[in-house]
Amino acid sequence: MSFEEKIDTNLYSRQIGTFGFDMMGKLQKLNVLIIGMKSTGIEIAKNLALMGVESIKIFDNDVVQSRDLGVNYFVRASSVGKESIASACLHNLKDLNRNVDIKVINNVNEELVVGNDVVVCCDQNVEVLKNLNRICRANSLGKRIGFIACDTFGMIGSVFVDFGDNFISFDPTGTELKTGIIESITNDKEGLVTLITDGVIDFQTGDYVRFTEIEGMTELNNKEPVQIKVNSKNSFLIGDLSHYTPHTSGGLVTEVRYPKRIEFRSYEDCVLNPSTTGCLYTIDYSLVNRAEQLHWITMGYKHGSGDPKSTLTNAQMMNSNAKSCGVESVDEELFKSFLSQVNFKVPPLASFIGGIVAHEVIKFTGKYHPINQWLYVDFSLPKEMLSGDFSGRGFDERYFDQVSLWGSDLQNKLQNSKIFIVGAGALGCEFLKNFALLGCGSQQEGLLTITDNDRIEVSNISRQFLFRTRHVGLSKSSVACESALEINPSIKVKPLEIRVGEETEDIFDEHFWSSLNVVVNALDNIQARQYVDGRCVWYEKPLVESGTLGTLGNVQVVVPHMTQSYSESQDPPETSIPLCTLKHFPYQVEHTIEWARDVFEGLFTQIPLDIKKIRQNDEVNSSNIDVGVTEIPYERLELISKLLNCTPKNAKEQLLRISSELYNLHFVNNIQQLLNSFPKDHVLSDGQKFWSPPKRPPTPLTFDLSDKIVQLFILSTTKIFASMMNLDLDVVESDILSLRGLPLPEFQPRVLKLSQDKLNVEVQSDTSADSNPLLNEITNSNRTLNAVEFEKDDESNYHIEFIWSASVLRCRNYAIKECNKMKAKLISGKIIPAIATTTAMIGGLVTIEFLKALCYRSLKISHFRNAFACLATPIWLQSEPLPPIPTKDKDYDPVTCGPVRALPPNFTVWNKLIVLIPNGTVKQLIDWIRSKFNIEVIILSAGNLCIYNSFLPQHRNERLNAVITELVERLGKKKIGVRCSHLVIDASCTDSDDVDVVIPTIKFQFR
Known part of the structure; x- marks a missing residue:
């Protein structure tokens, strides 16, 4: 059994979608020691247990105190004064994932340390850190052990990472490799590669790429990776191509990612020389030198006795002796803030640091880029929030x-x-x-x-x-x-x-x-x-x-x-795959998966609905066939007829035959039809090759029953059809192999029409066949089929097997790189x-x-922070939120095709007009707006109800004196709730110059 088969893909599907199978296999062999379980430690252990590492050993001999209940969610009041923190949280920790071996240890020594891959120290003193770091770097077994230290002091925190002198990150970013389809390549001294923009992932200067499938300039195909220099969003330079054969058509470019060697230094070395770059990572650029300041203050505290005077003296002395990242002077205000928080632990910082540290642990597998080497954060709350009694009395x-x-x-x-x-x-x-x-x-x-x-x-x-x-x-x-x-x-x-x-x-x-x-x-x-x-x-x-x-x-x-x-x-909307690409011209594996999903819906969800539509049409109007029914293709009606004629006795044989015919239709005959209408050398009227990028000319498959993917397609199709009939068929490989020699429908050419934009292909339906006998047969049959809704997480239903096998077969049709079953599941199930x-x-x-x-x-807006983070590379960025967008006058508005005034000037989404008129009428509201802004009301609407339109005489005659609440109830055919005191009303207005006027939304308070 492969490691992929050993992984519980249902349990870890979202995680596999992030990490991939290779890292999951490494992750499940990772052994971790966590020292200190008060706050951050439990968060790290929780995250690692959920992700499924092999083992976690936890050490914390401190006895549970009442205050621990406020930071450690796995200790209980019954353990206060009785158990160690590690022992108290063990049961709940183990309950997270029974596949992870979690143990409490009572002491830490070199023998114990070397039995682990990564050691994590939470809130430990400096001597413990230096000693354990030395063991991790040089031990009796000569084993490389990852070392991570973290501290939380109130709302201030730090992380230190050391993975040894020669750590290799095999995939520093963790992102999918960038790919592109080539449009053209020049024969210049600085050869310019231009990509087709559809579906391009932006390349960056310094990336390495490899070329394949290029026609003409074939010297580039499978050449050693070359480094690129970006020229524009969809083009880059690759050096001298003047002696190469001219490019004629096509080609793919794929990023090549090389492993990165990272040299870490020991904890002791990094105390006075925290960074080889001269500065520490800053997550908030409004806090200049905050990380450097925190380093010296933290080191001063950890290397001192804990009293304020010695801590400040230590910090100042260490800063003076700094080999890097020294500051002009230690910030005494920040120092006071640090000391006021140093003895306290709070949940939000434990959660933040715990997430980061747990992710650093799994980077020891070689995926992603570790922190280099210190990270400091200061989330201290604004002084305006700190007030009252700080003693804790009364709580x-x-x-x-x-x-x-x-x-x-x-x-x-x-x-x-x-x-x-x-x-x-x-x-x-x-x-x-x-x-x-x-x-x-x-x-x-x-x-x-x-x-x-x-x-x-x-x-x-x-x-x-x-x-x-x-x-x-x-x-x-x-x-x-x-x-x-x-x-x-x-x-x-x-x-x-x-x-x-x-x-x-x-x-x-x-x-x-x-x-x-x-x-x-x-x-x-x-x-x-x-x-x-x-x-x-x-x-x-x-x-x-x-x-x-x-x-x-x-x-x-x-x-x-x-x-x-x-x-x-908000973020930009998601892009969708064009229908023509999906149906006829796929060039990415995502296209084939979406196509398979579409076929699934058509076969297993839509067919029962088609049957229902046909029978309903017969009941409503037996003389005239509904247009929707006549649009069902003859071939589809034939398929429905075959399915309805299946009986429990002959179902296996019949469904295996139907599944084989569907294979033949999708992967053989339909491909032959496309090539029959548009041969590989087909040229358009403007002289362009029809099969030019991104189009990929397909190749029909053979009905090879020895192929496991062909078997899986027939098996999954048969099983899902059977489920539509409430049958549980036992289909084995010999049943599928018995289909060898089965006569399958031969290819019958049809007419394919190319649309005027040369993008869409339309299939001319077979109009010669009379559908009425089939429609009558379907109508008169007493059999029914159950619609099957796609369900991605049920391993017994064969849905993902169908999607994956259909996708792989279509990839083979179009010479597209295939994907594994998990990727098919992630994409088809839209799994995030x-x-x-x-x-x-x-x-x-x-x-x-x-x-x-x-x-x-x-508070002020400057006190708040939006944030973006990427744990892979890693990046953390905090910034002040943007103020609300003001509504301004416009000389020209593209919606109204003219000028627009904003009243009051610069109002925002937060502004509203509050109008209090008990039992108010339309006229009273219009008069209120007119008197407020000296403008005329053209339209009033409440949600999707138009309650007044000045252009309609009926509204002017009948609605002006209508009570607004009664009008809304009548138009909406629904009573207003008894707890509702207002309506939301929007008004379209103009001024005396007939210029459109926008005003805030009206809160019409009627009680």
């Missing part, structure tokens, strides 16, 4: 650290806050965990509401850490809340299984939204994000938005009247790559911005 002792850090006022806000988490997936679990540790919603006025209408699946378990295998099939939000209550029994949580959207506004009504303090999104689609964003803008509630994609993550904070909304700064480490890191950043959002009225 549960579990909150001691956070109250000591930021004071009683913020803690009271946290415990009395009403928070809405939208989504209980991976991010939702992280947010709920952090909020539970912080005590959010634990007092009388507080409440944590979380909604998610999904059920737990096996694939969720590897990153949505509040769920276990025993929870599969249960409600995400309910189980998440139950798990959060185990972390902190005092919080008040309300799980809902309701989708947030227009259809549930009677539940998530104005009373609900108005009661909230902060909204936190944990959604996975743009449409839902935009809806929640719109609600937050309307009700003026702060929103913390975030997302992850593999090793990438981002955070956006949306603050009323201060920042842009999410919808003002996801891993625990990114989720934990983003969870920490979101929690930090959430704390600020609770206090936004006393």
